[in-house]
Amino acid sequence: MKRSTTTTTTLLAIATSYLFLLITPTPKSTYHSLFISNSLSDNTSISNHLKTLTRRPHVAGSEANAEAASYVASVFTSSNIPSHIASYEVALTYPLSRSLVLTNPPPQPPTTFTLHQQTYEGDPYADVADEVVPTFHAYAKSGTVAAPVCYVNYGRVEDYLTLKEKNGVNVSGTVVLARHGKIYRGDIVKNAYEAGAVGVVIYSDRKDYGGGGEAKSKWFPDDKWLPPSGVQVGTVYGGLGDPTTPGWASSGGECEKLNKDEVEKGGEVPLIPSLPVSAADGEKILRSLGGPIALDDWQGSKDAPIYRIGPGPGILNLSYYGQDVIATIQNVIGVIEGAEEPDRFVILGNHRDAWTFGAVDPNSGTAALLEVAQRLGKLQKRGWRPRRTIILCNWDAEEYGLIGSTEWVEENREILASRTVAYLNADSVVGGPRFNVRATPQLDELIKRATQEVKDPDNSSKSIYESWTSSDISPLIGRLGGGGSDYASFLQHVGIPAADIAFGGGYQVYHSLYDDFVWMEKFGDPMFQRHVAAASVWGLVALWLADEELLPFDYLSYAKELQLSVENLKDEISNKDINLSPILKSIKELEKAAIKTNKQRKEIEASDGWITRKKDHLKVRELNDRLMMAERAFTDRDGLVGMSWYKHLIYGPSKHNDYGSQSFPGIDDAVKMAKNLHTAESWHRVQHEVWRVSRVIKHASLVLAGQLT
């Protein structure tokens, strides 16, 4: 019986392998080369997309942003990519009234700030400038406060410590003045509240946004720097997604919603009012302050006045009232169904809503997304179909708190968890010349490979990889611990491998009136070649993930990266009685599993023959499922302590800085607390967090190895 089977199989093999040649399709790699070739890329088209998308300010919930959604959908359609709108009814806020008055000691007159960003001469967008939402903080507490001002540098926890310990200043009862820069503005307000402040004003210091002392009179439109009246608008919400539906989707029709009281009890919206102001206004307030002179590194640029801390003597009267609305937001979702594995998803995402015109943030990314869509459309015309499903997402209301992507992920959480290979984000994809990437480490090698294939848009004699690796960026690839963009819910809530790519550097008009098409054409990307290159890298990584039979994930990089993180942790807790061997042991197991998996991959590749394909198909799938699901295993159902929405124990935000990008956020927070409290119990909690991390790494290694105990 056995012999007869073998014989027929052999006969079959000979007979059909000849026939098979006749129907061999174009190799996927041919399409991939085509994708990044000049023949498919189109910088003029990208420029046109950007111009169209940014012709009006388009904050989330506005008619202009709905128009932009239609535009995105129309480009998908014309690229033969079926799309639909996933809309949600969410709680947004707009400013209703704002005022800021500094009452100086007599005889000085009070100063009333206009809170207005000035258009410039020849500004082509001057006629729609009044459509820009007035400068404010989304989800700021409504109210009026009047109190002396205290300067708190960047408003970090350590800044308050400095104030207390070095200057003997207590900010309780004051309005604090902080400068933008080091931490998330929402955390500036939160830290201020926790320190006892009654209101917060945040300004953009010339040192950070104005090009330094040398650039004192050079700013947009003459240079790339933020003009003196420029204001960084933004959200101060600490959570993700619609604040009234924490953890679940704001689906249309019937849906559970928290009321305002419940939202405030949730602790993620500020409980004191705040306003953002310009460099000019910030400096004015600073000049009014008395009290001790601030430390050197708290000072401004060389030509700035001496900064004093206050508090007072003047009284700052801050009034902000917001309007709460329920707005319809629209994610545009384009789907290219996979030919062989339609139930495996490679997702590309970028948001569309902008505080003002959004030329860099976010529509450079939207333009690149549309470029990717068009190139994929062209590939489809030439016969390409992806092995796995590619999903192109254009998110709404990111600026308010990653709302569009979060609601969608929350709504589709279970199906995304079981099907998604990777999520590739691009937010402000072009703001300068420097290539910049953050990713979960199993994607590192793949991203490096892609940058080797694509030319540096600013130096065509080199690949992006060559320019990138010869720069001083360190580490070369960043990680995604912070909550800065739409990858957050994919990675930090569900455990999906993720990356975020950008060309950046020198983009200081962030979230201001001046983030417009003129700025992009003059400073960001005059030839739109950076956009072309971004679309190439972004799309190529996606194509490989969608088309390669075996998923190109390398978990050895993950093990190495975790090892590095442990080294950093060791420094943090040196001479404390914390046992790190559980983590080290689990990393070893992950490494072993990675080696085993890489070996199996090679075996499958070597044995590949179409006649045995029937069986191999499920073998391939088995290996791929392990590669895909291993990242999920880094999540823990209980999540981070006190921030339980965040399930990933390797990458997540730390408590006092949502932008922080530490590994092991749970350990990190516990260490910070222990160093504060100096109790045995608090160090015991650090050890507990070490155990928790070691356990998720062990889970990941079991999933990767495909091994039951």
Place this chain on the structure above:
Amino acid sequence: MKRSTTTTTTLLAIATSYLFLLITPTPKSTYHSLFISNSLSDNTSISNHLKTLTRRPHVAGSEANAEAASYVASVFTSSNIPSHIASYEVALTYPLSRSLVLTNPPPQPPTTFTLHQQTYEGDPYADVADEVVPTFHAYAKSGTVAAPVCYVNYGRVEDYLTLKEKNGVNVSGTVVLARHGKIYRGDIVKNAYEAGAVGVVIYSDRKDYGGGGEAKSKWFPDDKWLPPSGVQVGTVYGGLGDPTTPGWASSGGECEKLNKDEVEKGGEVPLIPSLPVSAADGEKILRSLGGPIALDDWQGSKDAPIYRIGPGPGILNLSYYGQDVIATIQNVIGVIEGAEEPDRFVILGNHRDAWTFGAVDPNSGTAALLEVAQRLGKLQKRGWRPRRTIILCNWDAEEYGLIGSTEWVEENREILASRTVAYLNADSVVGGPRFNVRATPQLDELIKRATQEVKDPDNSSKSIYESWTSSDISPLIGRLGGGGSDYASFLQHVGIPAADIAFGGGYQVYHSLYDDFVWMEKFGDPMFQRHVAAASVWGLVALWLADEELLPFDYLSYAKELQLSVENLKDEISNKDINLSPILKSIKELEKAAIKTNKQRKEIEASDGWITRKKDHLKVRELNDRLMMAERAFTDRDGLVGMSWYKHLIYGPSKHNDYGSQSFPGIDDAVKMAKNLHTAESWHRVQHEVWRVSRVIKHASLVLAGQLT
């Protein structure tokens, strides 16, 4: 190009379909018929297994139980099933000293209870009776208390309410005397503690365990009933798994463990001492009580004395000291690797450890498991290999709190979550003649089908199905909300479809000295045909799940069952302002998804041809993954409020009765609380729980439909 493809494909089809006939394997259905045929089943072998397994008492952690593990492993090996031991180091307790003395008012002498179960004349196990662990409660609080006794019926929350409202009795400061029966003994102790009692004695009333008034002198070995000195031993732990590793596995080597204080703070171990006693001892204590006469339904059997409530006048002196040990427990895991989908698991499980000899509980199940293993071994010899992997698990330390299965599931959680098709449990699989099954509803039809194929062991002219459905059991198929056996962590923690099967009825020697082979031979299953039948149903369901190309899950049953649960809920909350339409709407969506899925299954079945199999393979897998993962989506990461280890929002235990088998435990608990508190806020919480349930049902329907929004 297209034409040429078609032509070659057609040629290929004709040429190879002829050759294919030569190598067609035996259909799986032939093996399945063989599996339940007389030629493979063996009641003598089952009887021998049971006799061997029960020849000595084998409590968890004992040498005898390790011996039994070796026996199980040896049968796996001789059946050509590779196996390994998954061992854990866990915290168990054994009794160190026990005493119970009733001091009566003078001149009556004090009564000292022997707390001893008597062997009977001709007892073949009399020589090893001293190996039986003395009667106690596992994880009982060590300590000595002396207080008047108060009779509290079954010790339920409503019994305390009756005491307070009808009898005006406050149990605070007393030792309560409760009878076994309606709720989990751990909850009897917990409720007593919450009512202010200082100690608990639980006895087995003759009305419930002694065969009623008519059977007053007939008990084992003359009849099946519990003898007067018989004691129901058991755990009073409220959690699952090793109490020192809540939520994670007690792996060997380094492992985080809670200390005793931390365990007690966790709230799952009792904080007052307790002891179980016999019917005779319970009655003696009852006779000593004064105070009001208990209500009619609190009374005992007709010939029993009148029960009074007390408290007192006598003082009961209860002393219990336990010994805490770290014991090695051993799960025996046998694996038959799937030929086509090795990464899909069908798991059968039963525990091995017993409080005494364990003839019914649990080794009737172990004997059936070994019978299944042997039959599968025989099938393998005849050429059968399962499509998916079949895993046979023999758990340890179930009696202490489902410890063996829970540690294993916690250790392998992520891989089990992504790979397990179903978990099929059999604990006390034969204790009487009545077929009894509990399952998640998508398994209903499959189980009914299996019972149609297997003859009623007590009436060979009928199928099990015919006898079962003509009995008065209602509902026909129970659900798995309670935490009574090893399915708990699979279903309630991970969301794996599960079933539990048994032949029961009339097994009153539960957890007593008398659960031995003699009892089984005389009363439980004299011919061991019920064991044969149980192995047939259990194994056949497993074989279908492992071999059928399309998973035989029917989610229409699930939708129907949920609809029924909502009807029950409506009665519970009638005239309260609770909106159930979110759940009803989500059930409708689940129903739609089930109809769509069933239709797709038919289409795939109709289109099935081996030439297109390559493509179909992934199509089949896609549908199967949806069917498998839909159950997972009923879990919520945050879990039940206050019992967050329980992630399943449809099936889980309620707070005051771990054996309770309600649907929607979160809603149920919230309703109970609201009815107690009568506040708007508490009813608001009910509504929130309704929303939560509706959301998981919606997640399940999206996963089942394979649909992204």
